[in-house]
Amino acid sequence: MKKMTKFWNAVKIPLLAILCSLVVGGVIIAVTGSNPFKAYYALLQGSGLAPKSSYASYKSMLTDFMSYVNYFTPMIFAALAVAVALRAGLFNIGVSGQMLAAGFTASIIVGYSSLNAVLAKPLVVIIGLIVGGLAGALIGFLKYRFNINEVVSSIMLNYTFQYVISFFINTFFVDPVSRQSKEISAASRLTLMDTMVGNLKMDIPLGIILALLTVVAVWFLLEKTKLGYELKAVGYSRSAAKYAGIKVGRSMVLSMTISGALAGLAGVTYYLGYVGSIQPKVLISTGFDAIAVSLLGNNNPFGIVFSTMLITLISKGSTYMKSAAGVDAEIASVITGIILLFSACNAYIKWKMERGRREKTNKTKEDK
């Protein structure tokens, strides 16, 4: 029973945030002259959670759903990256840049090689971990050693990665037709694309297995290990942690390294999984949306799985929503933004609720 109330208290505020944003989004859609219910239903249809009226050959609701799973796998990693840093009191806004760095390095080392699938796929994952981890460690080190705000340094690194990688792609690896980097080999790709299963052609994302294992691993790290305890202690109060004998600098660098490594995994499952190439000069929004996802999931690894499914549902379904309900796809990011806005207030709402409850109990005591 006690566990149930604890669980309810944890999900109450995120649910409120989602509800409020859906209402606000619905009002915007209604004002611009479309039917919000139809639009929201189209979001579900676009993600394979509700049947569409017709399907192309080899396609069904299941293929839509698999493509949705393929789409949200990187987001789970990205949101975990944000969450680990946030738990340690750091703000990793450089997830997108770390994803790009990891994806690019893995592409040129493995993606353009002729390694067979058994070697290539694990190698891609390991490179993702290392490159992302190094990028994260650099940010943590700059913060610890030189007192540079991690937000500023990670944004500077974002742009540096974006332009340097765009330069290399345009100079060495460009595909003259698509104007993107050359497609990576199928053996190195973490998603089995267009695989025939029965009479369906579907994308099978192998990354989702790794993602779910990582969720458990991150939960274990944060809740059951000494390191996780130290990270959280630093996150609550740096001075108290220092007083308790925790090496604050080491914890900060470590948490950013873990966060970066998770972002690296997000990068390889995105660039070598969901898409097979890199568009130069573009920093994808996954790393920024991951902040919304993580906040909405209370920075809890299991909460993140659900918030990931929700937020990616909105963006994945928006393309179909545009064609089916005639609503601009950009509304998806507006709704995500509003969810973020409400989630940011969650400390205040929590405090208000608790105070309300306390006043109520005080009152009943007085009445007695």
Added chain:
Amino acid sequence: MDIVIIDGLSFALPLFIMAIGGIYCEKSGVTMLAVEGLQGFGAFIGAFVAVAVAGNFSGDSPVPFYIAMIMAAVGGSIFALIHALLCLKFKANQVISGVVVNILAMALTAYLTKLLNRVVFGATSDKFVLTVSSRITIPGISKIPVLGAIFTNLYPFELVIVAVAFIAWFVMYKTRFGMHLRACGDNPHAVDAAGRQVGQIRLAAIMICGVLSGLGGICFAYSISANFSSSIYVGYGYLAIAALIFGNWRILPTLGACLLFGFARSGGYRLVQVLQMPSSYQDLVMILPYVLTLLLLVFFSKQNGAPRALGVIYDKGAR
């Protein structure tokens, strides 16, 4: 050489005015990472109004530009209210609040630009096309060798920015309000004890930040791309924050930082042109301001004097 100075200035000054906005906000004790979103939203409002009123004026009239500047300032300050609401009323984490404002600004302006284009102007476009701002050369002093380039081919907004920046400097360091504002960032309880409302002063500071960021945003929209679209979000807002940290939260050293960024950028571009390198090398040059920021922060962050109460939520009852 002249081109380096001319282009460098037209980049550095909008950056400078946004950085001053950031200084106002941070000096009052509120962490400000929302400059990026505020400049974008300000530029969006300004550009929309400019396009809407452009029909009433002749093609090369500067009036829409000045209207756009005013509206951008208004738009920026209105959007800054979200940051104020989150930080002051809802006591949210100020870093997160800043990022939320940025993400919301990007999403909203992208959506609204499309919507307004369709509904108001009957066009399917994701940008507002602005007229190219005319340039002025001040006769006489522009003839001085090297230094004369500062007065050559100026965008009119550069003069406006210099004037506004001077006023902002004066208010910050020479008036009673400026002193209260700076005190809010260092010791808000003292301000409270002196009978001033900390919340009100911080609200004013956040709104001033919105005004100045909006101004900077519309200047970028006019000078770099001559239109408003999502391409306005290229991180100049964050660059402005880096400039103010590098400038140690003081206005004059921040000007130096902004000039450095501006000249690094224009000098790099010029280098690519002079050496006749292929255009993809421009990407490498583009990283100059960012890498320079990081390097400079490595050397200067240690002894920085951030306002003491920066980012701390004001609690009247705390001691």
